[in-house]
Amino acid sequence: MITEQLVDLSRLQFALTAMYHYLFVPLTLGLSFLLVIMESCYVISGREIYRQMTRFWGKLFGINFAMGVATGITMEFQFGTNWAYYSHYVGDIFGAPLAIEGLMAFFLESTFIGLFFFGWNRLSRLKHLAATFLMALGSNISALWILIANSWMQYPAGSAFNDVTMRMEMTNFWEVVTSPWAQSTFMHTISAGYMTGAIFVISISAYYLLKGNHTELASRSLRIGSIFGLIVTFFTFHMGDESAYLTAQHQPSKLAAMEAMWETHPAPAPLSLFAIPDEEAQCNHAEIRMPALLGLMGTRSLSETLPGISDIIATNEVRIRNGILAVTLLDQLRQDPGNSSLRARFDAVKSDLGYGLLLNRYTSDISTATPEQIKQAARSTIPRVAPMYWSFRLMIGAGCLCLLAFILGCWYSLRGSIPCRKPVLLFIVLCLPMPWIACEIGWFVTEYGRQPWSIYEVLPVHLSVSSLSVGDLWGSLSGFVGLYTLLLIVEIWLMLRTIGHGPAPEPQTAPAPTPAQA
Amino acid sequence: MLDYETLRIIWWLLIGILLIGFSIMDGQDMGVGTLLPFLGKTDTERRCMINAVAPHWDGNQVWLLTGGGAIFAAWPLMYAAAFSGFYWAMLLVLLTLILRPVGFDFRGKIAATRWRTTWDTCLFLGSAVPPLIFGVAFGNLLQGVPFHFDDTLRPIYTGSFTALLNPFALLCGIVSLSMFIFHGANYLVLRTDGELRQRARSVSRVCGLITAVLFIAVSLWGWFGIDGYRIASDIATDTPSNPLAKHVIIEPGAWLRNLTACPLLWIIPVLGLASTLTGAILGGRGRGGAAILCSSLTMLCLVLLPLVAMFPFVMPSSSQPDASLTLWDCTSSQLTLFIMLIVTIVLLPPVLIYTTWAYKVMSGKITPAYIKAHDKQLY
Numbered sequence: 001m002i003t004e005q006l007v008d009l010s011r012l013q014f015a016l017t018a019m020y021h022y023l024f025v026p027l028t029l030g031l032s033f034l035l036v037i038m039e040s041c042y043v044i045s046g047r048e049i050y051r052q053m054t055r056f057w058g059k060l061f062g063i064n065f066a067m068g069v070a071t072g073i074t075m076e077f078q079f080g081t082n083w084a085y086y087s088h089y090v091g092d093i094f095g096a097p098l099a100i101e102g103l104m105a106f107f108l109e110s111t112f113i114g115l116f117f118f119g120w121n122r123l124s125r126l127k128h129l130a131a132t133f134l135m136a137l138g139s140n141i142s143a144l145w146i147l148i149a150n151s152w153m154q155y156p157a158g159s160a161f162n163d164v165t166m167r168m169e170m171t172n173f174w175e176v177v178t179s180p181w182a183q184s185t186f187m188h189t190i191s192a193g194y195m196t197g198a199i200f201v202i203s204i205s206a207y208y209l210l211k212g213n214h215t216e217l218a219s220r221s222l223r224i225g226s227i228f229g230l231i232v233t234f235f236t237f238h239m240g241d242e243s244a245y246l247t248a249q250h251q252p253s254k255l256a257a258m259e260a261m262w263e264t265h266p267a268p269a270p271l272s273l274f275a276i277p278d279e280e281a282q283c284n285h286a287e288i289r290m291p292a293l294l295g296l297m298g299t300r301s302l303s304e305t306l307p308g309i310s311d312i313i314a315t316n317e318v319r320i321r322n323g324i325l326a327v328t329l330l331d332q333l334r335q336d337p338g339n340s341s342l343r344a345r346f347d348a349v350k351s352d353l354g355y356g357l358l359l360n361r362y363t364s365d366i367s368t369a370t371p372e373q374i375k376q377a378a379r380s381t382i383p384r385v386a387p388m389y390w391s392f393r394l395m396i397g398a399g400c401l402c403l404l405a406f407i408l409g410c411w412y413s414l415r416g417s418i419p420c421r422k423p424v425l426l427f428i429v430l431c432l433p434m435p436w437i438a439c440e441i442g443w444f445v446t447e448y449g450r451q452p453w454s455i456y457e458v459l460p461v462h463l464s465v466s467s468l469s470v471g472d473l474w475g476s477l478s479g480f481v482g483l484y485t486l487l488l489i490v491e492i493w494l495m496l497r498t499i500g501h502g503p504a505p506e507p508q509t510a511p512a513p514t515p516a517q518a
Numbered sequence: 519m520l521d522y523e524t525l526r527i528i529w530w531l532l533i534g535i536l537l538i539g540f541s542i543m544d545g546q547d548m549g550v551g552t553l554l555p556f557l558g559k560t561d562t563e564r565r566c567m568i569n570a571v572a573p574h575w576d577g578n579q580v581w582l583l584t585g586g587g588a589i590f591a592a593w594p595l596m597y598a599a600a601f602s603g604f605y606w607a608m609l610l611v612l613l614t615l616i617l618r619p620v621g622f623d624f625r626g627k628i629a630a631t632r633w634r635t636t637w638d639t640c641l642f643l644g645s646a647v648p649p650l651i652f653g654v655a656f657g658n659l660l661q662g663v664p665f666h667f668d669d670t671l672r673p674i675y676t677g678s679f680t681a682l683l684n685p686f687a688l689l690c691g692i693v694s695l696s697m698f699i700f701h702g703a704n705y706l707v708l709r710t711d712g713e714l715r716q717r718a719r720s721v722s723r724v725c726g727l728i729t730a731v732l733f734i735a736v737s738l739w740g741w742f743g744i745d746g747y748r749i750a751s752d753i754a755t756d757t758p759s760n761p762l763a764k765h766v767i768i769e770p771g772a773w774l775r776n777l778t779a780c781p782l783l784w785i786i787p788v789l790g791l792a793s794t795l796t797g798a799i800l801g802g803r804g805r806g807g808a809a810i811l812c813s814s815l816t817m818l819c820l821v822l823l824p825l826v827a828m829f830p831f832v833m834p835s836s837s838q839p840d841a842s843l844t845l846w847d848c849t850s851s852q853l854t855l856f857i858m859l860i861v862t863i864v865l866l867p868p869v870l871i872y873t874t875w876a877y878k879v880m881s882g883k884i885t886p887a888y889i890k891a892h893d894k895q896l897y
Contacts, residue, residue, distance in 0.1 A: 066623035069576065070616040076586045080601025081608050085672050087601075091594025092850045096858055099591040102584030103865040110580050111869075111876050114573030120895060122879050134872075162851075164758045166671045167594070169851040334669075466602035467674045476609050483613055487620055494627055504894060 002465060004361075009473035010082050010465045013480065015447070017074050019440055020484045024068035026439045029143060029190055030197015030232075031061045032136035035116075037224055039132050043125045053217055054132075055120075056503035057201065060495060062117060067491050069110075071484065076102075082476075086454055086464035092169045093159050093176060094149055101145035109138025143190050151182035153455050154446070155250055161350060161458075163333050168458060181246055185446075188239035191232045192442065195402050196435035198229030202409045204499055206428035214502045219413060226409030233403045240399075241297065247449075248298035248306060251456060253316075253381055254449035256309045257388040259294060260284050264308040268295020277385040282309065309382050317378040322349045323356025324374075327366045354458040361452075361462040383451045391441045391448075398438035405431040522756040523846075525855040529592040530832075530845040532862060534825050536588050540581035541817040542701075543873075546810075547571035547578055549702015551618070551645025552695070553721065555638050557706070561631075563714045564638060565896065566884045568622065570709040572897045573880045575622060577873060579615075582648075591858050595673070595761060595848040596833055603665050603675035604655060607682055611648045618644035626897040646695060653694025656824050657687030660773065661744055662836030667762060676837055686739060693732045697794075697820060700725040701813040704797060708806025711885045719802050722809060726798020730791055733820065737787060746772025746827075747834040753846055761847045766839035773827040783826055790819025 035054055042050035076098065079087045087095075112135040119128055152159075158175030159168045170176065202225040208218035248255045255261070260277040261269065262284070271293035275284035298306050307315070329346040330353065336342060358380065359366045362373040369377075405428045412418050412425070450456055454464040520528075550571050558564030571578075590597045601608055617640035625637035661684070664677040703725055706718035751765035777783045797812030828834070833843040849855060889896060 062623055063627075066619040069579075069619040073579075073583065073615050073619075074612050076583045077601060077608060077612060079590065080586075080597045081605055082602070084598035084602035085670075087590065087598040088595055088671055088673065091590055091597060092854050095587065095591030095594055095597070095850070096854055096861075099584065099587035099858060100861055100865070102580060102587040103862065103869065106580040106583055107577060107869045107873070111574075111577035111873055113576060115876055115879060118569075118573040118895070119879060121892070162758065164760060165851075170854045170857070173853070173857045466598075466605070467672060468602065468605060472605055476605070479609060479613055483616060487616070490624065491620070494624060498627070 002462070002467065003470065005470050006468065006473060007462050007465055009470060009477060010468075011461065013082060013473060013477045014078065016477070017071065017078065017480055017484070018447075019443070020480075020488070021068070021071040021075055022440060022443060023436060023488070024064050024071065025143075026193035026196035026435065027064050027200055028061070028068050028139050029193030030195065031057060031064070031200060032132075032139050032197075033194060034197050034201055034225065034228060035061060036129070036133050036136050037228065038221075039129050041224075043129050049216060049220065052503050053221055056217065057221070058116065060200075060204075060498060062113075063491060063494055063498065065113065067487065070487065074480065082466050082468070082473075083454070083464050084466035086459065089167045089459055089464070090159075090455055092167060093152060093156075096170070096173070097145045097149040097152075097176075101142050101149075105138050105140075105142035105145060107138075109135055109142060112138060140190055143193070144186055147186045147189055148177055148179075148182045151179055151185050152176055154185075154450060155179055155181035155246075156455050156458050157181075161353060163330055163346070164337060166334075168455070181250070184239050184242040184246055188236060188243050191235040191239060192399075192435065192439055194232040195229055195236055195399075196439060198225045198232065199402055199405060199431055199435045201225035202229065202405065203429050203432040206409070206425040207499075208502070210422065210425045210429065217503055222409055223413035226406050226413055229402070229406040230410055233399070233406055236399065237403075240396075244297060245300065251449070252307050253309075253312050254383065254388070254445075255298060256307065256312055257383045257385045257449060258392045258445060260287075260385050260389040261294075261306065261308045262310060264305055264311045265295075267299070267305045268292040268302050269298070269306050270294060271297070272389075275389065277389050279385060309385070313378050313382060316355065316381045317374060319352045319355040320358060320374050320377050322352035323354065324359065324366055324369060325349050325356070326353040327356035327359075331367075354453070354455075354460065357463055358452065358460050360460065380452050383449050388445060388449055392445050395438045395441040395445065398434040398441070401431055401434045402438070405434070519852065519856045520859070522852045522855075525852060525859065526755065526845050526849050528859060529849060529855055530825075530829070532859075533585070533588055533592060534822060536581060536585040537825075538818050538821045540578075540585050541698075541821050542814045543578040543581050544575070545649070545698045545701040545813075545817055546705040547575035547702070548645040548649055549698045549700070550705060551641045551702070552649075552699050553702055553706070553718075554645070555635075555642050557714065557717050557721065558638075559713075561634060562886045562889055564634075565626070565889050566710050566714055566886060567706060568625070568641075569889065569896045570706065570884045572622060573876065576619070577876065579618070582615075588858075592850055592855060593832065593843075593845075593848045594850060595671070595759065596843050599665055599667075599673035599675070599843065600655075600663075600833055602673060603663055603677065604658075604682065605675075606679035607651050607655060611651050614643045614647040616644070617641070622897060645698075649698040650691040650695045653691035654682060654687045656694070657684075657690030658682050659833055660690075660740060660824055660828065661686060662747060662768070662834040662839070662842070664837035665833075665835050666838035666841045671761075686736075686744060689732065689736050689739065693729065693736050693820070696725050696729045696732060697813070697816060700729050700794070700797065700801075701810070701817060704801045704806060704809040704813045706806075707801050707804060708810055709882075709884055711883045715804070719804055722801025723798050726794055726801060726813075729816065730794040730798070733787075733791060733794065737823075740827075741771075741774060744773065745770050746775070747831055747839060747842055748772040748775065749830075749844070753844070755846045758851070759847045759849050761841055761843055763847070764840060764844075766834070766842045768836075768839055776826055776829055786819050786823050786826060790816055790823065793819065 035058055038050055039054045112131045115131040116135050157179040158172035160171050162169045202222050205218040205222040208214045260272055260275050262282045270289040270291045273288045273290055275287040277284050326349040333342050333346050358377045359369045362376055363369050408424050452460050454461045550567050554567055558567050621637045621641040625634055665675045667673055703718045703721040745768045747766055748769050749764055750767045753764045793812045793815035797809045801809035830844040832845055835841045
């Protein structure tokens with residue numbers, strides 16, 4: 001028996017385990033490439049300091065990576081344990097990138113991380129650098145495939161419903177892999193990961209500089225991190241804009257909620273800078289708007305309109321009515337698969353099948369849904385506005401603070417002496433949590449904004465869960481949260497301890513380090 | 519494109535290969551992890567054990583993750599029905615597996631005894647519980663699992679967690695665990711030295727014998743005490759997957775039908791037994807490399823045997839036998855199977871090559887002297 005509570009708990013468990021996992025992933029993505037850069041400096045210049053840097057940041061990388069692997073194991077199996085109907089319904093498409101991720105990325109990353117840590121004395125410099133690079137490459141390829149899978153949930157390209165097997169099936173693998181959604185999400189996500197790695201490096205370096213410890217390592221790390229961070233921030237912002245444009249084109253309900261756009265504005269729509277969205281009255285209070293900006297960004301034109309929430313609900317109500325027909329015809333077709341006129345009628349409304357399934361949440365017999373239930377289902381196609389509106393703005397704000405930190409970091413490390421040295425360094429230190437906030441909230445906007453769908457316009461979340469009991473969910477949820485929290489506390493403590501101890505002292509035989517440029 | 523029937527058989531083979539690959543590769547570090555608190559008397563000895571697998575355990579574990587992903591991609595109905603049905607068993611596997619990565623990495627960061635013994639316990643749990651549960655899962659698959667589908671093909675499991683822990687399944691679990699320990703002990707014979715290695719030799723000898731005896735016991739029990747499943751109607755092997763279109767009956771001795779029909783298959787249990795005994799002798803004599811090959815062969819045969827016996831079943835249903843999943847009716851579409859086959863053909867060989875290379879680079883005995891010399895860089 002699928003109850004609202006079961007669905008909510010399943011969602012909560014997935015959200016929490018994914019968000020815990022994502023505390024570690026962006027740092028792995030970013031720091032691995034920073035390690036490649038640092039080690040390349042070592043291989044090219046031959047100076048011990050860069051090797052020391054690679055090892056020190058590598059140690060922190062290892063602590064973080066262990067947590068990433070630990071929390072990642074759950075993700076591979078959780079679709080089956082908690083989203084069994086989802087796994088059946090879309091496994092034909094969704095399973096493929098997951099399996100490819102294992103073969104192409106996990107093996108690479110996990111094999112070469114062993115050589116990265118333990119191969120220092122067994123590999124030549126160049127070979128060790130190659131191992132580091134392949135490890136970083138593996139992490140990034142892993143992001144590629146999992147984001148192809150995720151993007152397919154947002155933008156289900158290259159697939160079609162099969163009434164015999166009662167599931168979605170792949171029709172074009174290439175379309176799944178190269179969907180524009182996957183490309184922009186991948187670029188946006190990995191560059192945000194690079195920002196995370198860069199902020200991590202420059203914040204800790206700024207802390208050392210403030211304290212006057214390990215200044216040689218810190219100032220070099222600050223320079224590498226700031227320059228790298230500044231470059232990738234522009235990618236993040238650019239691809240974020242691209243993602244928002246695709247959202248406007250393909251997921252109007254998400255965009256409308258993100259922008260608290262209750263009514264359709266005449267083109268080009270204004271951008272809301274501040275508002276207090278009121279879910280009951282379906283309007284905003286105390287709104288400040290920037291004319292025409294949203295229309296320009298969302299449609300890249302002056303004449304196209306962006307639909308507001310009330311119009312979207314009206315459109316979706318029509319689609320739900322079509323969907324009821326699709327569900328009814330599907331039932332008949334499954335009894336009589338050879339009936340070609342039935343099939344023709346089903347094919348005509350097949351694209352609204354998902355909308356019909358939305359009613360499953362309100363009635364066990366979709367064909368006799370009441371107008372009230374249809375209205376309820378139509379209303380449910382819009383995610384809650386206030387959390388979407390504010391979290392989207394919070395993400396952008398946190399990203400902008402990172403940008404400022406990179407600019408200041410570049411300025412400091414290139415100029416050497418700057419006014420207000422202490423406040424600048426302190427600001428960089430305090431920016432440490434910003435990329436994590438931005439990454440977590442960014443995912444919240446993406447996934448919460450996809451509600452009530454697990455596959456956009458194809459499969460409602462309500463249907464996707466496993467047939468478990470609420471007790472099962474409470475048990476597993478508390479198990480995961482308890483263990484993850486415990487491990488997270490240990491991990492942060494270990495990180496802080498390692499940062500406090502600083503890099504291992506130079507080997508005696510090493511050439512004397514040259515003083516920092518600063 | 520290959521025809522659907524061939525693709526389905528290939529994918530049955532490939533999933534078998536991934537499960538065997540997991541057992542052989544991850545079996546080394548899981549075996550070592552299980553032995554960790556018992557075989558390592560001092561911290562240095564434990565560090566020798568850990569560092570013998572440290573560069574490889576993570577890559578080895580990917581066999582499991584890829585296996586999970588491959589079942590999702592190739593047998594989505596099996597992935598859905600088995601993992602949600604075995605909910606608490608899976609949860610136990612996940613919660614203990616999670617302890618391994620952190621255990622390996624965090625243990626060496628602080629020298630305090632309590633810190634290290636805590637992580638040793640975590641490594642033990644993360645290494646011993648999963649093989650045990652996987653064995654239990656196989657034991658239950660052989661007996662059939664109480665599940666069915668509703669008319670929208672939603673899998674519904676009607677059993678309980680405690681029912682999974684029945685005597686036959688538990689015995690399968692113990693066989694699996696002892697096989698993993700045997701494998702791990704052989705790995706230690708190969709990669710360590712001194713007293714630790716002497717102890718590993720005894721473990722190899724004893725666990726090899728235990729594995730062999732229990733394997734005979736579980737086979738006889740499966741032969742005489744467990745009813746098998748048989749498809750009693752026609753089944754289409756090349757039509758879209760529909761697990762509700764066949765008739766299945768429960769029948770004593772049905773799991774022997776394949777071996778009777780193709781006597782050549784008897785080579786699997788015979789070879790499994792022979793390699794276990796040979797491995798125990800070689801491991802006991804300190805021939806680590808040869809013993810590892812033998813225990814790998816044990817892994818191969820003992821994982822393959824239940825798969826072959828059940829063929830074409832992959833997950834029989836005890837409550838509604840007609841809803842049993844077979845490799846003919848739980849698979850992905852022909853296109854997906856074909857694409858994933860190409861992907862595997864392209865991607866698996868490089869994995870094997872660089873894994874071998876990594877083992878070569880990191881080869882050699884891990885001795886207390888080695889630990890001392892590289893104190894700061896090792897776990």
